[in-house]
Every structure is written in C-alpha cells, then in structure tokens.
Amino acid sequence: MPYEALDFYDVDSLLTEEERMVRDMVRDFVDNDVLPKIEHACRDGVFPDEWRVTLGEMGVLGAPLKGYGCPGLSYTAYGVICRELERGDSGLRSFASVQGSLAMYPIWDFGSEEQKNYYLPKMTSGEWVGCFGLTEPDYGSNPGDMITKAEDKGDHFLINGAKMWITNGTIAQVAVVWAKLDGVIRGFIVEKGDEGFSAPEMKGKHSLKASVTSELVFQDCKIPKDRILPGVKGLRGPFSCLNNARFGISWGAIGAAQACFNSAREYSLSRIQFEHPIASYQLIQNKLSWMLREITKAQLLAYHLSQKKDSGEWIPEHISLAKMNNVDIALEIARVARDIHGANGILDEYPVMRHMANLESVKTYEGTHDIHNLILGRHITGIQAFTRGIN
Amino acid sequence: MTIAVLLKQVPDTTAKIAVSGGRVDQLSVSKWSTSPYDEYALEYALKLKEAGAGNLVAITCGPQRASKMLTDAAAVGADSMLHILADTSEMDSEQIQSILAAAIRHCEAEIVLCGKQAADTNSGSTGPGVASRIGAACVGMVSEVEVEGGSFSALRASSSGNERVSVSKPCLFTFDKAATELRRPNVKGIMMAKRKVIETVSPQDLGVEIGDSKVNIESQNSPPEKPPGQKFEGAESVPIVVLKLREEANVI
Numbered sequence: 193m194p195y196e197a198l199d200f201y202d203v204d205s206l207l208t209e210e211e212r213m214v215r216d217m218v219r220d221f222v223d224n225d226v227l228p229k230i231e232h233a234c235r236d237g238v239f240p241d242e243w244r245v246t247l248g249e250m251g252v253l254g255a256p257l258k259g260y261g262c263p264g265l266s267y268t269a270y271g272v273i274c275r276e277l278e279r280g281d282s283g284l285r286s287f288a289s290v291q292g293s294l295a296m297y298p299i300w301d302f303g304s305e306e307q308k309n310y311y312l313p314k315m316t317s318g319e320w321v322g323c324f325g326l327t328e329p330d331y332g333s334n335p336g337d338m339i340t341k342a343e344d345k346g347d348h349f350l351i352n353g354a355k356m357w358i359t360n361g362t363i364a365q366v367a368v369v370w371a372k373l374d375g376v377i378r379g380f381i382v383e384k385g386d387e388g389f390s391a392p393e394m395k396g397k398h399s400l401k402a403s404v405t406s407e408l409v410f411q412d413c414k415i416p417k418d419r420i421l422p423g424v425k426g427l428r429g430p431f432s433c434l435n436n437a438r439f440g441i442s443w444g445a446i447g448a449a450q451a452c453f454n455s456a457r458e459y460s461l462s463r464i465q466f467e468h469p470i471a472s473y474q475l476i477q478n479k480l481s482w483m484l485r486e487i488t489k490a491q492l493l494a495y496h497l498s499q500k501k502d503s504g505e506w507i508p509e510h511i512s513l514a515k516m517n518n519v520d521i522a523l524e525i526a527r528v529a530r531d532i533h534g535a536n537g538i539l540d541e542y543p544v545m546r547h548m549a550n551l552e553s554v555k556t557y558e559g560t561h562d563i564h565n566l567i568l569g570r571h572i573t574g575i576q577a578f579t580r581g582i583n
Numbered sequence: 584m585t586i587a588v589l590l591k592q593v594p595d596t597t598a599k600i601a602v603s604g605g606r607v608d609q610l611s612v613s614k615w616s617t618s619p620y621d622e623y624a625l626e627y628a629l630k631l632k633e634a635g636a637g638n639l640v641a642i643t644c645g646p647q648r649a650s651k652m653l654t655d656a657a658a659v660g661a662d663s664m665l666h667i668l669a670d671t672s673e674m675d676s677e678q679i680q681s682i683l684a685a686a687i688r689h690c691e692a693e694i695v696l697c698g699k700q701a702a703d704t705n706s707g708s709t710g711p712g713v714a715s716r717i718g719a720a721c722v723g724m725v726s727e728v729e730v731e732g733g734s735f736s737a738l739r740a741s742s743s744g745n746e747r748v749s750v751s752k753p754c755l756f757t758f759d760k761a762a763t764e765l766r767r768p769n770v771k772g773i774m775m776a777k778r779k780v781i782e783t784v785s786p787q788d789l790g791v792e793i794g795d796s797k798v799n800i801e802s803q804n805s806p807p808e809k810p811p812g813q814k815f816e817g818a819e820s821v822p823i824v825v826l827k828l829r830e831e832a833n834v835i
Contacts, residue, residue, distance in 0.1 A: 194597050213658060213773045220767055251770035263770045 195223060195279070198450050200484055203491045211269045217250060218276035226280035231540040233402040237395070239287060239363065240402075247288060248318020254296040256436075260312035262300070267501040271443030271494060279447035282550035283403030289444070290359045291315065293437035295322025298368050298379055301432060302423030307381065311366060323364035323391075325355035325382075325408045326430045332357075333563050334578070336427055340371040340410065342380060342420075349373075349420065351380060351388075351413040357557070361391040361406025368421075369408065370430050379421035379429050388413035399553040401546075435511050438558050439501055442514035443494045445522035445554060446487060448547045452522075452529035453483045455542050459533050470532070479528050486521040493517060509571040516564035523551040584637030584752075587692035588628040589683055589713070590656065591618045592649040593703040605802035609672065617652045620698025624758040626765050627728045628696045629660050634730045638662040640690045644682050645671050650781055657776035658768035664781040665690060667789065675798035676708040683709065684716035685789040694735065695755040699724050710757035719753035726761040 197204075197219075204212065225246060233240050247253055254262045255270040265273075270292070278285035296315050299307055314320040331338050340353025351371055361367070367382040367389075382389050391406045421429070457480060460471035470476050497514045500506040526548035530537040537544050555561050563578075570576045594600055594612040596619065601611040617625070625641070632639040641656035643649045644667040653664035667682055687695055695714070700707035714721035727738035731749060737756055739746040768776075786793050815824050828835045 194595075209654065210773055210777050213655070213768065213776070214770060217768050217770075217773070249769060250767065255770075264774075265770060 195219065195454070197279075198453050198484065198487055199491065200488045201492065203488075203495050206495060207268065207272065208266075211266065211272055214252070214265065214269050215272045215276055218252065218273050219279075221246060221250060222276055222280035222284075226277075226284060230281050230284075230402060230543075230546070233283075234281075234540070234546060235401075237397075237401050239283065239404050243284060244287070244318050244321060244363075247291075248316070251316070253288060253318055254292040254300070254312070254316045257292070257296060257300045257312070257316075260300065260308050260316070262296070262312060262316045266498075267439065268495070268498040270440060271498045274440040274444035275447040275450075275494075277447065278444035279451045281402055281546070282444065282448055282554050283400045285440070285444040285447070286359050286400060286403050286554075289437045289440050290324055291318075291322050293440060294324030294433045295360075295364075295366060295368050297433050297436055298324075298421060298424075298429060299381070302379060302421040302429060303381075304418070304422050306418065307421070311381070315366065320365040321360050321363050322366040322368065323358050323360040323406070323408075324430075324433065325358055325361075325367050325369040327355060327357050329354060329356045333560060335370070335430065336377070338370065338372065338377070340369070342371040342373045342378065344373065345414075348414050348416055349380065351382065351410040351415065353410050355408040357394075358391070358406045358408050359400075360404055361408055362393040363404050364391065367391070367408060368433075369410070371410075373420075376425050377427055377429065378425060380415060381419040381421070382408075382410075382413065382415055383419075386413055386415055397553075399549040401549075431508070434558055435508050438511050438515040439497065441554060441558055442490075442497060442511065442518045445515075445518040445551065446490050446494060448551060448554075449483070449487050449490065449518075449522040449525045452526045452544050452547050453480070453487060455544050456480065456483065456529040456532040459536070459542070463534070463536075476532060479532060483525045483528065486525060490518040490521055507571075509568055512559065512564040512567040515559065516561055516568075519551060519555050520561060523548065523555055526551055584694070585690055585692040586628050586631050586637045586639045586694045586696070587687050587690055588621070588625050588639065588641050588656070588661070589695065589697035589709065590621045590625065590641055590643045590649075590652045591698070591701045591703075591709075592616070592643065592645055592652050593618045593701055596702055600805070602803055602805050605804070606800075607803050615648055615651075617655070618698050618702045620700060620702070620758050620760070622698075622765050623726075623761040623763070624696040624698050624756070625656055625659070625661075626763055627756075627758065627761065629766065631694065631696075631728065631730060631735075632660065632662070636694065636730045636735075640665055640692060642683065642686050642690070643667070644669055644679060644686070650783075653781050654776050655768070657779045658772040659766050660772065662779075663690075664779065666781050666783045667786060668783050669786055673796055673800075674793070675796040676706060676712060678793045678796060680709060680712035680716055681793065682786050682789065682791050683713050685786070685791045686784075687713065687717055689784075689789055693719075693752040693754075695719060695753075696728065697755070697757055699757040699759050707757075710755055714755040717753060717755070719755045720750040721755045721757070722748050722750055723757045724759045725756045726759050727763075728756050 255265045258264040343350045365384045369380045388411045390409045394405045529544040595614040595616040598614045601608040639661045640663045641661040642665045725737040734751045736749045
C-alpha cells in the first residue's frame with residue numbers, strides 16, 4: 193500500500209504547488225530508496241552512502257539557502273523535506289539537518305566570499321559532507337564554557353580540544369568547529385586530513401543507528417588563517433545554526449509520528465484478539481484518537497512557525513516551543529504505538545521501536561527538552577534559570 | 584524537431600473507485616496520477632530529447648486537475664506544455680483522438696510517444712487512432728526507443744522473443760512497461776517548472792469540431808468481490824491443494 197500521510201486538517205493544502213512537488217519527490221525517495229533498506233542499515237550501524245548521493249541529486253541539501261548553487265527554497269519547504277525524511281528515519285533527517293543547517297548555514301551566513309564559493313557548491317551537491325562541532329564531553333547544555341581553544345600562531349591557527357556527539361563526523365570532509373580564540377567563541381573550518389585532526393566514530397548506540405556519530409579530536413591541529421569564519425563572534429554563531437536545525441526538527445518529528453500512527457492504525461485493524469480487531473476496542477481507539485489529536489496540533493504549530501520563519505517575524509523561543517512540543521509528542525506517540533503493537537512492536541518488521549529509540553536522541557539533541565523549557569521560562573519571567581550560584 | 588508525449592490523468596492504481604448511479608464517482612477519487620504506461624513514454628521522450636532528437640512538449644486533454652501532470656513533466660525536463668482543457672468523461676475515442684491529433688499538428692511534433700493504453704479505460708485506441716489521423720507510422724507495445732541516424736529504432740518485446748523496428752518520422756510509439764527506472768525530479772527542475780507556462784486551449788481553439796459522442800456508456804459497476812481464501816491444514820490435504828493449484832489456480 194502506498195503511504196497515506198495523516199493530515200486530518202489538510203494542512204498540506206496550505207503549501208505552495210512547488211512545496212508539494214518537493215514533498216512528493218522526497219516522499220518517493222523515502223518509499224523507494226530508504227524504507228526497503230533502513231532496517232539493514234540500522235542492524236549494520238551504517239548510513240548508506242547512496243542516500244548522500246541521492247539527497248545531493250534531488251538538490252535538497254541546504255534547502256533554504258540562496259546562491260552559491262544552493263536550492264533557495266522556502267523554510268516551509270525545508271520543513272516539509274525534514275518531515276518526509278524523518279518519516280523514513282531520524283538518522284536520515286539528522287544527516288540533512290547537519291549538512292544544511294549546521295555546516296552549510298554558518299559558512300553561508302558567517303563565511304567569507306571565498307569560503308562560500310569554495311565550500312557551498314560541493315556541499316549542496318552532496319559531494320562533500322559537513323559536520324558541526326559544538327558539544328564537548330563535559331559541555332552539552334552549557335556550550336559557553338567549552339574548553340576547545342584556538343591560538344593564533346601568526347601564519348596559522350592551532351586548535352586543541354575535543355568535541356563529542358558529532359553527527360556525520362567520521363564521514364565529513366568539512367567540520368565547522370567552535371573554539372575559543374582569546375576567550376571568544378569563533379567558528380573554524382577544519383578539513384578531513386588536516387594535521388592533528390581525527391574523527392573516530394562512536395559505537396554502541398541504541399538510537400540513530402543508521403547515522404554516523406563521532407568524536408572530533410584536535411591535538412595541535414594546524415589550519416590556515418583563512419579558515420576562520422569572519423562574520424560572527426560569541427555564542428550567537430552556533431545558536432543561529434541551531435535555530436535553523438531545531439526548526440527542521442519540529443517538522444521532522446511529525447514525520448516520525450505519522451509513520452508510527454500509520455503502523456499502529458494498520459496493525460490494530462488487522463490484529464484479532466477476543467475474536468475482533470483490537471481497533472474495535474475503546475482503549476485502542478482512545479490511543480489512536482489521541483495520536484491524531486497531537487499530530488494535528490503539531491502540524492498546525494509547525495506550519496504556522498514556518499510562515500513566521502519565511503516572513504522573518506520569529507524569535508528563537510518560537511522555535512524552542514515547536515521543537516520541544518513536537519518531539520515530545522512524537523516520542524509519546526512512538527511509545528504508545530509500540531504498546532498497540534504488543535510484542536510485535538519490538539520487532540524490526542515494524543518501524544515503531546526504531547522511531548521510538550531514535551526520538552530519545554532527538555528529544556535530547558539540539559537543546560534538550562528541559563533546556564527548551566528553561567528558554568521559555570526565561571522568556572516568560574525574564575529570569576534565567578539555567579544556572580545559579582551554589583555555596 | 585519536436586517530440587510530443589501524450590499524457591492522461593487517471594485515478595491512481597491504488598485509489599479506491601466508488602460507483603454510484605451506474606457511474607464512477609470522479610469526486611470520490613482520492614488521488615489522480617499519470618497513467619503508468621504514459622510514464623514510460625515520458626521517460627523515453629526525455630531520453631530522445633537528451634539524445635538531441637528535439638524539444639519535448641507534454642500534451643494532455645482533460646479537466647483542470649490534469650495540469651498537475653504537465654507541471655510534473657516540466658519538472659523532469661519537458662520544454663513546453665499544452666493543455667487542451669475539456670471535460671473528457673463523456674467523450675468517445677474518436678473525439679479524443681481528433682483533439683490530440685490537432686494538438687500534435689499545433690505543436691508541429693513529428694515524433695509522438697504515448698502509453699499503449701490508459702490505466703482507467705484500457706481501450707488502447709488512442710495511439711493507433713492518433714497515428715492514423717496525423718499520417719504517422721505507428722509502432723505499438725514498445726519498451727524502448729532510440730535515435731538511429733535520421734530514424735528511430737524501437738524494441739518490441741513479447742514472450743516469444745524481441746523485435747527491433749526502425750521507422751522514420753513522422754512516427755508514433757505506444758509504450759508497454761519498460762525495463763527502465765523512471766526519473767525523479769529534483770529541486771532545480773521543480774523551480775524551473777514553476778517558471779514554464781502551460782499553454783491552455785480549448786478544442787475549438789485548435790479548430791476541432793468534436794461533434795457528438797458515438798459511444799454511450801450504459802453503466803459502470805464495481806468488479807465482483809473476490810471469493811474468500813481457502814484454508815487447508817495437515818499433510819492429508821496436500822493432494823487437494825496440489826489439485827486445486829493445478830486445475831483452479833493454474834499455477835503448477
């Protein structure tokens with residue numbers, strides 16, 4: 193059966209024709225190229241390289257960026273792309289988020305003209321993969337206290353430190369790395385093969401198994417002086433990137449939730465217990481209607497946010513709310529869907545447990561659920577509650 | 584030189600078809616798609632265009648919703664699109680053929696590709712009918728077409744072997760399922776498609792007097808429901824199962 197996306201309020205009718213065509217293109221890719229291979233990719237713990245090639249051929253990487261060979265689509269189209277990719281797998285969407293919002297975007301916004309012309313065409317085509325180094329082993333929610341530092345050695349920069357939980361790290365040709373130069377956070381472009389740079393893969397994940405997660409290690413890593421991003425200083429740099437990635441996640445989570453809803457609906461209609469399909473029982477209907485309710489609200493939230501993003505009338509807190517809410521409900525929907533599938537829910541014959549495990553990561557990365565609550569709390573009260581003095 | 588591909592929008596092969604009052608209820612069709620054989624025709628039309636055989640025009644005759652197919656065709660590489668806006672639901676094959684033939688003349692196309700039959704009506708008359716009206720050689724049920732010097736070489740496959748046919752223009756090919764991947768659009772193609780304007784005309788604009796339909800569809804009805812499956816248990820039922828597979832299902 194072809195995929196029928198749950199869209200109770202027909203929110204997709206608000207998309208432009210172009211956005212719908214992009215949706216159908218990505219949906220076709222997920223149906224034909226991703227879903228037949230995803231479970232194998234997860235079992236083997238690999239991100240299939242042909243997906244990188246096809247994402248580049250479709251021209252969706254760095255979707256909302258304009259110029260330098262980039263697609264120049266709307267943020268709404270970028271959201272739709274994320275949703276359709278994550279219907280396949282959060283790992284696949286993570287690849288696209290990191291490439292577009294975390295690696296291409298900072299070069300596009302803060303890079304020099306030379307840097308943009310050199311890197312962006314190779315990255316939008318998928319020829320080069322990018323990654324984003326912000327989080328460190330000891331600094332996750334609190335990136336401002338990062339240890340990684342860069343030193344100006346006259347004719348080069350010397351970087352020392354380590355980054356962790358870096359999606360695409362091992363397969364990336366380009367790493368956008370945030371490090372302190374004279375105590376100020378700056379962005380640096382580090383290339384695979386640079387002296388003193390290595391990116392070992394982190395193994396043993398129970399989540400995002402079809403995605404490469406790595407450490408980035410800098411031991412007297414020497415890079416040329418023209419690899420610093422000239423256009424930004426301080427946390428505003430990485431946070432601008434995260435805003436875009438989080439925006440995409442708020443759409444992506446809906447895709448995972450839609451996949452879980454569909455599987456739960458189908459399963460409950462075909463699974464017979466006590467002589468009737470379990471879908472005929474009130475407990476199951478209650479769960480399904482709750483899923484429909486939450487998915488519909490999430491769709492409206494994401495669509496309205498994307499309109500604000502496209503018109504420029506948004507604040508980071510808007511994105512925090514959508515990322516937090518949509519991932520939260522997607523994870524709960526995945527858990528309830530797993531429940532509806534009974535014992536079968538733990539098998540990879542069904543997508544629900546894979547989505548459930550993936551969404552645990554999605555809830556945590558790009559600002560944890562709790563951190564987004566604190567961002568909203570600060571917005572409401574004017575008092576930051578991230579930190580306090582303990583004596 | 585111009586290559587034309589004829590596309591028909593049909594209910595998606597997975598869409599549920601509702602019948603009411605002896606007629607297919609078109610409003611109940613949840614998804615409309617390009618007829619699958621036409622998709623192969625489009626794929627080979629694009630290959631011909633890429634081989635330098637000429638510009639590609641995508642043509643359809645149908646209601647407003649059919650224009651989506653033309654935009655989709657433009658997204659994968661059709662150069663121009665012609666939509667003959669008409670309610671075709673009560674037209675007979677001759678009327679459709681005369682409209683499409685006029686459209687092909689209007690575009691001055693000399694190579695025409697279309698599906699061997701549409702997934703909804705399955706009548707298979709459009710290709711040959713249009714070919715006879717425009718005076719083109721018609722090669723039916725092909726699964727491949729390529730440029731060969733000044734002529735076109737088509738492969739016709741059958742269970743008893745393959746036949747290669749070479750024709751010169753004007754010519755028309757009707758497509759069977761082909762052993763090729765259908766291309767997916769990309770973002771650049773989709774954005775280009777937005778800029779291409781669909782030429783929309785009426786049959787009258789093309790100088791076609793369609794007259795009255797000579798065919799009257801008396802009624803349409805859903806296929807009978809499939810009989811329920813049969814279940815056999817235990818080794819003793821093997822002879823019965825073998826017999827049924829041989830004599831009823833004709834699979835062994």
